[in-house]
Amino acid sequence: MSHAATPWRTVAHVVAHPPPDDWRDALATRLGRRPRRVGLWTELAMYGALRCLDAAGEAALPAGARLRVTSRRGAWEATRAGLAQLDAGLPMPFTFMQGQPALMLAEVGRSLDWQGDASFMLCRDLARPLALSQLGAGRDGLLFGVVEETFGDVPPRSEWWRLVPADQAAIER
16 A cells, blocks of 8 residues: 555646547547537546546556546536526436536546546645545556536646556555
C-alpha cells in the first residue's frame, strides 16, 4: 500500500479544453457505438478517459487501478434541467439520472471495460482530490480526471492523467 511520500510517474496526460469539434464522433468511433442517455458531462468523461488510456498505450485499465474524477460543478446542466422538470410537476425525470456522478462512473468504467475502485469528488481546489486519490493507491496506479461542462465563457474540459508509482519496490513494502 502506498503512502504520502510515494513518488508518482505520469504515464499519460491528455487535455481537451475545449474538446475538438468532432470529439463526439471520435468517442462513438472509439466505443463502436454512440453513447445513449448519459448526458454531456458523462460523454466528456468517457472521451477523456479513453484518450488518456490510449495515450498511455494501455489496452485496458488494470483491475487494481483506481478511477477518480473531480469537478467544480459536476453535471450542472443535467441537474438544472432535472430540477426544472421536477418543478413543472413531471415525474422523476430521466434527466435527473444524468446528473448523478455514480452514473458517470459506471459509464466510464463500462467504456474502459473495467470494474474497480471508482469515486467522484466535487471540489473547488482540484489539487486536493489528486493528493487524496494517491493515498493508499497500489501498484496499478490511478486514472484521474477533471471534467467540467461549459460555464459562462469557459469551454468544456476533460483533462486526465494516468499515474503509476515511480518506485514499485516502495509500493510492495
